[in-house]
Amino acid sequence: MQKIDLLIKNGLVLDFEQKTEVKDVAIDDGKIIAVGKDLKNYDPLKVIEAQNKIVVPGFANTHTHAGMSYFKGLADDLPLMKWLTKFIWPTEKAFLSPKFVYDAALIGCAEMVKNGITIFNDMYFFGEQTAKAAEKVGIRAILGEGVLDAPVANYQKADEIFSYIKKMNEKFKEHELIDFAIAPHAIYTCGKENLIKAKDLAEKLDLLLHIHLSETRQEVEDCIKKHGMRPAQYLNSFGFFEGKVIAAHAIWLDEKEQEILANNDVSIAINTSSNLKLASGFDSFKSYIDHNVNLSIATDSVASNNNLSIIEEMSLTAKLQKVLNDDPTVLPAKQMVKIATLDGAKALDKSAYLGSIQIGKKADLILVDIDNIESQPLYDPFSHLVYSLSSEQIKDVIINGKMIMENRKLLNVDENELIEKARYYHDRIEKFTSS
Ligand SMILES: [Zn+2]
CATH class of the missing domain: 3.20.20.140 (Metal-dependent hydrolases)
Structure with missing residues (x-):
């Protein structure tokens, strides 16, 4: 069993060339190392159960x-x-x-x-x-x-x-x-x-x-x-x-x-x-x-x-x-x-290692929830992404193989602090523009 950082299980993995199907995505050291059905040979540090989610390139x-x-x-x-x-x-x-x-x-x-x-x-x-x-x-x-x-x-x-x-x-x-x-x-x-x-x-x-x-x-x-x-x-x-x-x-x-x-x-x-x-x-x-x-x-x-x-x-x-x-x-x-x-x-001159879910590319991925009224029924995930969904359904964000947002909560910053600071600057800017 190969030890890896992250395994995304049973997500609907978006593919521009082939059929978009339910697959697993194995991630290690910031990169996608395998994409396939029911990947078994990995011992991941973390598993994300992604049934009812679309796995989309960031x-x-x-x-x-x-x-x-x-x-x-x-x-x-x-x-x-x-x-x-x-x-x-x-x-x-x-x-x-x-x-x-x-x-x-x-x-x-x-x-x-x-x-x-x-x-x-x-x-x-x-x-x-x-x-x-x-x-x-x-x-x-x-x-x-x-x-x-x-x-x-x-x-x-x-x-x-x-x-x-x-x-x-x-x-x-x-x-x-x-x-x-x-x-x-x-x-x-x-x-x-x-x-x-x-x-x-x-x-x-x-x-x-x-x-x-x-x-x-x-x-x-x-x-x-x-x-x-x-x-x-x-x-x-x-x-x-x-x-x-x-x-x-x-x-x-x-x-x-x-x-x-x-x-x-x-x-x-x-x-x-x-x-x-x-x-x-x-x-x-x-x-x-x-x-x-x-x-x-x-x-x-x-x-x-x-x-x-x-x-x-x-x-x-x-x-x-x-x-x-x-x-x-x-x-x-x-x-x-x-x-x-x-x-x-x-x-941005980075398509060699970003922009699609392929082996060898950086693991920059977003997981979009389809287990909700707005997302059902689902015939075509591309159609949903453009015409049906909103950013509210984007639940998890992975960049360079690391979880940055989990279930819509940002992991590296305190969201309340950001909101407070925005209010602080708002007061100063409003005072300036109205004077
Ligand atoms: Zn501009």
Whole structure:
């Protein structure tokens, strides 16, 4: 009998290639070492009885800002620029500090785990603080340090940010859960010189580049006025896409731009709720799929979403794309779940060891309860994940082979403390914004 860390018994194990059937999953040293019916040769330290549960690869949230968690519901129902200039940026200016970012990211990471997210791709400041928060909660994270031309947080110049990224990359190089990335905010906040520096550094250190791209029509119009071409063409004109790039939003790309992205293996992080709520508009992704652009799913921050439910994003995205294309066959449930898991891992350059339940991959899994009214009857687990269920049915979360949430209780943080701290910051922020 081989001693192992964890055995998941009799779960409905989600499979993109073969039939989804009741199987066991054996986990040791953070990895999936066997998947099969009635595995017998193992002596596990812990057994999870998963009959009446779907075993799902953890969701990849490919664009978010965990450090903004205390701005949830601070200001809603406004256009993007007014929302940023009147509320978000002044409040950030008054409150941003390493401690604030740690506290905000901690509740953000906790909320992500509650929504079945096992890896998130962040863009913000003080990345080391978000890294520590992610480590505390036990979630995987890629911390994109924001690069802007204007002074931000505690940096006067972008060069200071590049030095910080180098330092952090060195510090967290061997970390099991944490990676750093370079996140030029957008083409309208980051000039060509810094975009090129970001790209060169990303290539040198083999890091991901994470950028907001074509989020609003205004951004596209301004880019054409200023540079005589559309945003993706502009970035392509100086080789930005030669790096490993993930573009958040990207809802106003024409076909030529879609081709550029596909040819350069640039993935897109779809943020449906945020785009709908800010009325940034929406493009049909059918043409993106036809052009072979890799799509992934993201929540954006809770300041603009205002929740972190990947299940809700899948449902909304699938339905919106059907109506936009006047075609209910667009984005079927299985493809949607793949986009939220395996394709998300691909977007983050991690599909070799994340995103599906296969031998040799990391054990990042969520267990979804189907022993309830909302989940019955069940014909197709993919359909349920996209159209029937909510995050409330996500009961257990395993990351890197470790239980992070059990029966909806987070194991590494005190949830009451997080709630109290959110109330404390709420009082201070409300006083500031109403004065
Ligand atoms: Zn964003």
